[in-house]
Amino acid sequence: MYAPAHRQAVRSRFHLRRLQLQCAALREQTKTIEPVLPQVKMNLISVKAPATARVVSNDLCLKGGVKSASFVRHLVVDVTGTPLAGSFLVGQSFGVIPPGEDGRGKPQKVRLFSIACPSWGEDGQGNIVSTTPKRVIDEFKPQKPGDDSQDHALFLGVCSNYLCDQRPGAEVKITGPSGRRFLLPLDTAAHEYLFLATGTGIAPFRGMVLELLENPAGPCRSPIHLIMGSPYTTDLLYDDLFRRLAREHGNFHYHTAISREPRPGSDRGIYVHQLIEELIEDFRPLLESPRTLIYICGLLGMQFGVYQVLATHGLGEGYLKTAEPLEGTDPGDWTIDQIKRHVRPTARCMLEVY
Ligand code: NAP
Numbered sequence: 001m002y003a004p005a006h007r008q009a010v011r012s013r014f015h016l017r018r019l020q021l022q023c024a025a026l027r028e029q030t031k032t033i034e035p036v037l038p039q040v041k042m043n044l045i046s047v048k049a050p051a052t053a054r055v056v057s058n059d060l061c062l063k064g065g066v067k068s069a070s071f072v073r074h075l076v077v078d079v080t081g082t083p084l085a086g087s088f089l090v091g092q093s094f095g096v097i098p099p100g101e102d103g104r105g106k107p108q109k110v111r112l113f114s115i116a117c118p119s120w121g122e123d124g125q126g127n128i129v130s131t132t133p134k135r136v137i138d139e140f141k142p143q144k145p146g147d148d149s150q151d152h153a154l155f156l157g158v159c160s161n162y163l164c165d166q167r168p169g170a171e172v173k174i175t176g177p178s179g180r181r182f183l184l185p186l187d188t189a190a191h192e193y194l195f196l197a198t199g200t201g202i203a204p205f206r207g208m209v210l211e212l213l214e215n216p217a218g219p220c221r222s223p224i225h226l227i228m229g230s231p232y233t234t235d236l237l238y239d240d241l242f243r244r245l246a247r248e249h250g251n252f253h254y255h256t257a258i259s260r261e262p263r264p265g266s267d268r269g270i271y272v273h274q275l276i277e278e279l280i281e282d283f284r285p286l287l288e289s290p291r292t293l294i295y296i297c298g299l300l301g302m303q304f305g306v307y308q309v310l311a312t313h314g315l316g317e318g319y320l321k322t323a324e325p326l327e328g329t330d331p332g333d334w335t336i337d338q339i340k341r342h343v344r345p346t347a348r349c350m351l352e353v354y
Contacts, residue, residue, distance in 0.1 A: 032290045032318050034347050035185035040092060042178060044083035047110050050097050050173040051082035055166045056128060064234020071135040072200060072237055073164050076122055077172060079129050086126030088177040089119045090184060090207035091352075094129060095175030098162040110175055111159040114203035114297070114352070118211035132203035132237065133163040182352040184208055185293065188215075192222045192292040194283075196272050196306060198229040201298020202237045204352065208295070209242070213249050221251055223286055229257040229272040229298065255279075273305030280313050287315040294319055294345075297352040304339045308332065311343075319349040 045051045054077065060066070061074040079085045084094060095110040102108055113131040122128040136157025142149050166172060182204065185191055193212070195205045205226055212220040230236050233256075242254040259269040276283055286292055287310065296303050310316040311331035323342040326334060334343075345351055 032348065033190055035191060035293055036187065037181070037183045038089060038186050040089050040177070040180045040183065041087045042180060043175070044087055044177065045095075045175045047095065047097065047175050050095075050110075050175050051079070051084065053077040053079045053082065053084075053129075053172050053174045055168050055170045055172060056122075057168055058164070058166055061132065061237050062234060063236040063239040064232070068232070068234040070235055071137075071164060072235075073133055074116065074130060074238075075133055075163055075166070076128060076130045077174070078127060079174065080127040082174070084129065084174065084176055086121075088115055088126070088129065090115060090117070090211050091182045091204050092177040092179040094131070094177055096159055096163060097173040097175065098159045099173075100158075102158075108158060112176075112178060113163075114200075115177070116203040116206045118207050118214070120216075124216075131163075132200050132206070133160045134200045135164050136160045179352075182295065182297070182350050184211060188212055188220045189222060190291060192286055192289050193224040194286060194292060194294045195224070195226040196229075196276075196294065196296045196298075196302070197227070198272060198298030198302050199235070200237065201296075201302075201352070202228055204297055205295070206238050206241065209245060209252065213245055213252055219249060222291070223251050223253070224249075225253045225255065225283070225286060227255045227257055227272050227275055229259060229302070231258070231260045233258055233261060271305060272302060273309045276306065277309045277313075280309070284313070284315070287313075287319075290318065292318075292348070294349045295352075296350070300353045301336070303345070303351055303353055304336050307339055307343050307345075308334055319346055320344070321346055 056076040056078050058073050058075050060071065062068040062072050088094065093112040093114050095112055097110050098108045100108055113133060115129060116132045117130045120126055122130050138155045139152045140155045142151065195208065197205050209224065209226060212224060226242060228236060236256060246252050246254040255275060257270045257272045257275040259271055261269050263270060296306060307320055308331050310319055316322065321344045326338060326342045
C-alpha cells in the first residue's frame with residue numbers, strides 16, 4: 001500500500017508525462033513542413049544544338065477571345081523524339097530560338113517560356129508540351145542615357161509574336177528544360193497550396209493545378225486556392241478550365257482579381273494581394289497551416305504587396321525571412337526598397353517573377 005503523498009507524486013508524474021506527450025503531438029502538428037522538391041533534368045537540349053518541335057495547335061486562351069485588347073495563346077508543340085520528351089516537370093520552362101538576326105546582326109537569342117501542362121504533357125506521354133505566349137506590342141521607350149527621347153515607334157516583341165504567328169505543322173527550334181526551384185513538391189498530399197498569378201504568370205499554374213487535380217493516380221485532396229490577377233475580365237486566361245475544375249473538385253478554389261474594372265461599391269479594381277487582404281480571415285486557416293506552400297508567378301513586383309499583407313496580419317512566419325532592420329517595424333510602413341533589401345521568401349514561398 002503506497003502512502004497518499006507517493007500516490008500524489010505518481011499522479012503528478014503521470015499528468016506531466018501526458019502533458020509532455022500532448023505538447024509533442026501539438027509541436028508535430030504545427031511543425032512547418034518544408035517542401036521536398038524533385039530532382040530535375042536540365043538543359044538536355046542546348047542553345048548550340050537546338051531540337052526541332054512541331055506546332056500542334058495555337059489558340060487564343062483569353063476569356064474575352066477576340067474582344068480582349070491583348071493576344072494570349074495556348075501554344076501546343078510536339079517534342080516527340082527530342083530529349084525534352086518525357087524529361088520535363090511542371091514548373092520548368094523550355095527555350096525557343098526565333099529565326100533571323102537581332103539588330104546587331106547576331107543570331108536571335110533563346111527566350112524561355114513556362115510549361116503550361118502537367119509533367120506528363122498534354123498527351124499523357126510527355127511528348128506534347130504547351131506554353132502561353134502573349135504578343136508583346138508596345139511603343140519604344142527610352143531606356144538608357146543617349147536613347148532618343150522622342151522615339152516612341154511601335155515595338156513588337158520578336159519571339160512572342162513569332163510564336164503567336166505559328167500555324168499547326170510549323171517547325172520551332174527549342175532548348176531546355178530549365179528551372180529547378182519553382183516545382184511541385186514530391187509528396188503533393190503533404191501540402192496545401194496558394195497559387196498567385198498575374199497575367200501569363202498563370203502558365204505554370206495551369207499545369208500544376210491539372211497535375212494536382214487530374215492526376216491519373218488520383219486527385220490531391222488538399223485545399224488548393226488560385227488567385228488570378230488580370231486588367232479586365234476579358235484578359236482572364238484559361239478561365240473556363242479553372243471554373244470547371246472548381247465545380248468538379250470541392251478542395252479547389254478559383255478567385256479572380258480584376259484591376260481595372262470598378263467593383264460594386266467602389267470606383268476601382270483590385271490587385272491579387274489586396275484580395276488576400278480583403279479575405280484575410282477566410283485565408284487565415286490556409287496561411288496558418290504549417291503545410292501550406294505559396295507560389296507567386298507573373299509581374300516583377302507583385303510579391304512585395306503579398307509579403308506586406310502576410311507580415312501585416314502576422315502570417316509571414318514560415319514564408320518570409322525578415323532581416324534585423326525591419327524587425328519590430330510596422331510592415332505597413334515598409335518601402336519597396338526595404339522589402340527588396342531585407343525580406344526574403346523561404347522554401348515555402350516560391351517565386352517566379354519577371
Ligand atoms: P497582365 O495581363 O498585364 O496582368 C497583370 C496584372 O497585374 C494586371 O491586372 C496589373 O494591373 C496587375 N498588377 C500590376 N502591378 C501589380 C502589383 N504590383 N501587384 C499585383 N498586381 C499588379 O500581365 P502580362 O502582360 O501577362 O504580364 C505578366 C508578367 O508575368 C510578365 O512580366 C511576364 O514576363 C511574367 N511571366 C513570368 C513567368 C515566369 O516567371 N515563369 C511566366 C509567365 C509570365 P494594372 O495593369 O491594372 O495595374
